[in-house]
Amino acid sequence: MFDIESYVRADSVRQAIALLKDRPEARLIAGGTDVLVKVRSGKVEAPCLVDIHDVAELNFIRVADNGDLAIGSGTRFSALAASPVILEQIPVLSTAVLTIGGPQLRNMATIGGNLCNGVPSADSASPLIALNALLTIEGGTGRRELPLEDFFVGPGRVALAHDEILTAITIKHAQYEGYAGHFHKYAMRHAMDIATIGCAAVCKVEDGQMRDLRLAFGTAAPVPTRCRLTEKKASDCSVSRDMLSEIAETVWQDVDPRSSWRAAKDFRLQIISTLAERVVRQAILNAGGSVP
Amino acid sequence: MNKTILFEINGRQKEIQVDVRQSLLEVLREKLGLTGVKQGCAVGECGACTVLLDGEPIDACLFLAVWADGHSIRTVEGESRDGKLSKVQQAFVEEGAVQCGICTPGFVMAATALVEKHGDAPPDRHQIRLGMAGNLCRCTGYETIVTAVEKSIRDKKEKSR
Numbered sequence: 001m002f003d004i005e006s007y008v009r010a011d012s013v014r015q016a017i018a019l020l021k022d023r024p025e026a027r028l029i030a031g032g033t034d035v036l037v038k039v040r041s042g043k044v045e046a047p048c049l050v051d052i053h054d055v056a057e058l059n060f061i062r063v064a065d066n067g068d069l070a071i072g073s074g075t076r077f078s079a080l081a082a083s084p085v086i087l088e089q090i091p092v093l094s095t096a097v098l099t100i101g102g103p104q105l106r107n108m109a110t111i112g113g114n115l116c117n118g119v120p121s122a123d124s125a126s127p128l129i130a131l132n133a134l135l136t137i138e139g140g141t142g143r144r145e146l147p148l149e150d151f152f153v154g155p156g157r158v159a160l161a162h163d164e165i166l167t168a169i170t171i172k173h174a175q176y177e178g179y180a181g182h183f184h185k186y187a188m189r190h191a192m193d194i195a196t197i198g199c200a201a202v203c204k205v206e207d208g209q210m211r212d213l214r215l216a217f218g219t220a221a222p223v224p225t226r227c228r229l230t231e232k233k234a235s236d237c238s239v240s241r242d243m244l245s246e247i248a249e250t251v252w253q254d255v256d257p258r259s260s261w262r263a264a265k266d267f268r269l270q271i272i273s274t275l276a277e278r279v280v281r282q283a284i285l286n287a288g289g290s291v292p
Numbered sequence: 293m294n295k296t297i298l299f300e301i302n303g304r305q306k307e308i309q310v311d312v313r314q315s316l317l318e319v320l321r322e323k324l325g326l327t328g329v330k331q332g333c334a335v336g337e338c339g340a341c342t343v344l345l346d347g348e349p350i351d352a353c354l355f356l357a358v359w360a361d362g363h364s365i366r367t368v369e370g371e372s373r374d375g376k377l378s379k380v381q382q383a384f385v386e387e388g389a390v391q392c393g394i395c396t397p398g399f400v401m402a403a404t405a406l407v408e409k410h411g412d413a414p415p416d417r418h419q420i421r422l423g424m425a426g427n428l429c430r431c432t433g434y435e436t437i438v439t440a441v442e443k444s445i446r447d448k449k450e451k452s453r
Contacts, residue, residue: 002356007293007312009358036315036354037335053359078348102426103402104351105336191425192337 002039005046013057013138013165019050020163021140026050028165030058030074031109033101034117058112058167061085067173070136073112073166077124078103080111090171092181092200092283096127099185102192112166115151118158118223125152125224126200127183129216132175139164152223179204179212180287182279186271195219196263199275201282205289210234210243215280220255220272227254230276239289248277297361301326302370310357317341317352319360320367328368328397332428339427342398343367349405349426368397371404379451380404380444389440391431399427403441407448414445 005025010016020026026048029035038044052058058074061083069089071080080086081097100106100114100123114124115135125148133148140163148169151158160166181202187193198218204211213234215227230250237243257268281291293312298305301324310319320326320343332340334353341352344366371378377385380403390396406415406423415423420441421434429437 001311001313001318002315004293004313032356032359033336033354036356040335051356051358053356101336102339103405103423104339104342104349104426107345107348107350108336108354191422192428 002036003042003046004039004049006048007051008049009051010055012055013052013167016050016052016055016165017138017140017163020165023048023050024162028052028116030113031076033105033109034113052165058110063089064173067177069171069173069176071111071169071171073115073168074110075112077101077106077109077111077114081106090127090131090176090181092127092130092183092202093124096123096183096185096198096200099123099183099187099191099195099198105192111169115148115169116158116160116166118152118154118156120152120155120221120223120225121195121198121219122224123185123195123198123218126198126216126218127181127202128169128171129224129226130181130200130202130214131171132214134170134172135166136168136170137164138167145170149226155222176202180283182282182286184275184279184282185218186275194262197257197268197271197275199272199279201276201279203280203283203287205239205284205287208239208289208292210237210239210284213280215247215251215254215276217255217272217275220257220268222256222258225255227251227276229254234280239284240292244277244281244291247280248273251276295358295361297358299360299362300364302366312356312358314357315353316343316355316357316360316365319357320352320365326367326369330394330397332394332398337428338395338398339402340395340398342401342427344401344405347405347408349402351426366401366404368400371400378404379447380407380440383440383443383447384437387436387440387443389432389436391429395427395429395431399424399429399437402427403437403444406441407444410445414449417442 029049058072060072062070077097183200185195186197202214213231259265298307320329330340332338336351336354343352
């Protein structure tokens with residue numbers, strides 16, 4: 001039996017917000033694959049749970065008339081990976097999502113939970129940051145939007161007030177149309193493992209020129225990280241091997257990995273350089289470019 | 293903290309009282325006697341507790357029993373018919389895909405989902421491995437398990453001909 005102090009079920013976002021407001025101690029549970037593991041290990045002691053598992057209004061993948069993609073926070077990874085729209089428009093996200101856990105976990109865990117858990121290794125975070133994803137957050141005082149990049153404030157901490165719920169993740173059409181991307185997760189195993197380093201790149205290539213590059217890493221700093229300096233250096237450069245080498249070199253200035261039992265800092269830096277070059281190269285090829 | 297849930301277990305409708313703090317694993321084993329559902333790691337890493345929720349594999353150890361309300365759950369106990377093993381179970385026996393046995397019910401359920409839902413192109417050994425990636429076996433080295441799943445898929449195809 002899980003050590004749960006109290007439990008209340010919400011059937012809608014509005015109800016969940018009201019329940020959170022009334023219960024200063026409460027925490028949300030959706031897919032349960034993070035919260036219940038923490039309860040089991042004692043990291044979270046006797047929580048008061050507000051349950052949004054299977055709340056229908058949070059489970060959707062929509063394409064607006066203008067092409068904007070919206071993903072409900074309660075969407076399960078297996079549903080995301082199987083979505084033809086996601087696979088066609090932003091396959092970098094499908095690739096990333098399929099590296100998470102195994103089939104059972106992907107049938108349970110939600111994308112909103114992955115982001116709100118706030119760990120630097122969240123595999124869905126780096127591709128979504130590279131896609132300039134926008135979050136829709138609803139709370140007692142109304143609705144607001146926030147770039148995903150600004151959502152992560154520290155390890156395990158996100159910019160969410162107590163009575164707020166992440167309801168949707170939006171990728172504007174201008175952020176993916178004409179772009180292509182790539183994702184690679186470096187881990188000890190190919191499944192059921194936490195990333196040593198996760199890397200996502202999204203780019204636009206025209207006439208051999210890098211028009212726009214967006215590069216993001218997981219587990220390369222206390223929070224999922226966008227590599228602004230590297231992006232700036234690479235943008236509007238001719239695509240070449242030299243450019244890729246420069247990316248591999250510059251990227252160290254954008255990251256701040258730590259040593260842990262999983263990998264030493266030096267090893268992570270090595271992987272970061274290698275992945276930056278490889279993942280950007282593949283993203284360029286996926287975008288129809290070539291590397292002379 | 294009790295709640296009544298109505299769900300389908302191995303093809304039968306069942307209404308039971310569960311404690312909201314209980315996992316589906318605990319309710320299946322302790323309340324319904326379905327001890328084919330094994331507890332391995334209890335944190336969603338080993339897949340020994342795999343059951344099918346509306347035909348999809350999940351880890352029953354990290355799934356609150358109340359979440360089964362209104363859904364269909366299948367465990368290994370419901371897979372044989374009239375004393376005859378399912379195709380997947382039979383293939384596990386014939387290929388020697390079982391050693392100590394504790395991971396086997398979970399593997400059988402994950403394999404069953406894979407066999408039932410694959411499309412026209414049968415999955416190759418690599419795809420089978422991906423489909424079974426949420427289950428750990430510390431005895432067999434997986435080769436016989438993958439072979440058993442391949443055999444189940446072949447047997448299903450022959451039957452449908």
